[in-house]
Amino acid sequence: MENGALKKKFTGAFQLMRPSQWLKNIFLFAPVIFSKHLFDLSYLQRETIAFIGFCLVSSMVYAINDVADRKADALHPIKRNRPFASGLLQISDIVVLVLVLLSCTISLLPLLPVQFWYTIVVYGGLNIAYSLWLKQVVIVDVFVIASGFMLRVLAGAFAIEVLVSPWLILCTLFVSLFLAVSKRRGELLLSAATGSSPFRPVLKHYDMAFMDQVMTVAAS
Numbered sequence: 001m002e003n004g005a006l007k008k009k010f011t012g013a014f015q016l017m018r019p020s021q022w023l024k025n026i027f028l029f030a031p032v033i034f035s036k037h038l039f040d041l042s043y044l045q046r047e048t049i050a051f052i053g054f055c056l057v058s059s060m061v062y063a064i065n066d067v068a069d070r071k072a073d074a075l076h077p078i079k080r081n082r083p084f085a086s087g088l089l090q091i092s093d094i095v096v097l098v099l100v101l102l103s104c105t106i107s108l109l110p111l112l113p114v115q116f117w118y119t120i121v122v123y124g125g126l127n128i129a130y131s132l133w134l135k136q137v138v139i140v141d142v143f144v145i146a147s148g149f150m151l152r153v154l155a156g157a158f159a160i161e162v163l164v165s166p167w168l169i170l171c172t173l174f175v176s177l178f179l180a181v182s183k184r185r186g187e188l189l190l191s192a193a194t195g196s197s198p199f200r201p202v203l204k205h206y207d208m209a210f211m212d213q214v215m216t217v218a219a220s
Contacts, residue, residue: 012083013097016066017059025054027149027172028156035162043160049111050159054152056105057120058127060098065131067094077190115158123151138205142180142214149176178218185211 028051037043066073066084073085083089109117126134130144153172157164188203188211 008088009093012088013093016063016083016089016094016097017101018062021058021062022055024149025051025058025152027152028054028159030153030168030172031157031162031164032160034165034168035157035160037160037162046112046159047156049108050116050155053105053108053112053116053120054123054155056101056108057124060101060105061124061127061131063094063098063101064128067091068131112159113161116155119151119155119158123148123155126151136202138202141202142177142184145180145183146173146176149173149179174218178215181211181214181218185215 029047032038032040032043032047035043066082069079070085073079073082076085079085084094105120126144126147130141134144135141150169150172153168154164184203184206185208188206188208191203
């Protein structure tokens with residue numbers, strides 16, 4: 001393989017990992033802030049390792065999601081440019097990438113409490129189920145997205161072994177529910193603006209009035 005083609009594949013693999021989405025994992029640091037350990041180096045070290053672990057697992061989930069969504073992404077005006085949907089990467093490349101990410105994740109196992117890894121497993125399983133099935137179930141799809149943020153907060157608390165406030169969980173749930181419904185609303189607007197049928201089949205079961213009501217309740 002020529003150097004140029006190999007470089008494109010590496011770039012595509014990095015894009016497939018969605019580093020821009022790692023910002024969501026900042027939610028892991030909420031417990032270290034609210035438990036007043038922000039300036040404790042040992043707590044920050046563990047939380048940083050937890051952040052890296054969550055980034056690795058979420059990248060695996062994104063890779064699997066791209067495989068599951070290839071046909072739908074190919075019809076999307078923006079997502080069709082993703083490395084797998086565009087044909088830059090093949091299924092064998094995805095398998096290698098997932099195995100590398102899994103190996104890196106396993107290397108972190110001894111560094112964090114087992115409760116953290118249970119949360120990681122729940123997050124990964126829930127999101128794989130979302131990619132394969134739950135994203136087609138109206139209402140459930142947005143709650144799965146919202147639960148991802150709540151699991152991040154719990155994982156952050158387990159990583160540093162502190163109790164997490166029920167209020168922090170509730171606030172995280174409603175903020176993330178607001179963001180999830182906003183995402184669906186944006187997709188529905190994009191579909192209407194382009195004059196095409198909804199890119200996600202589940203969007204056919206949503207309407208603007210309902211989403212505006214849910215967003216209002218969540219924001220309140």
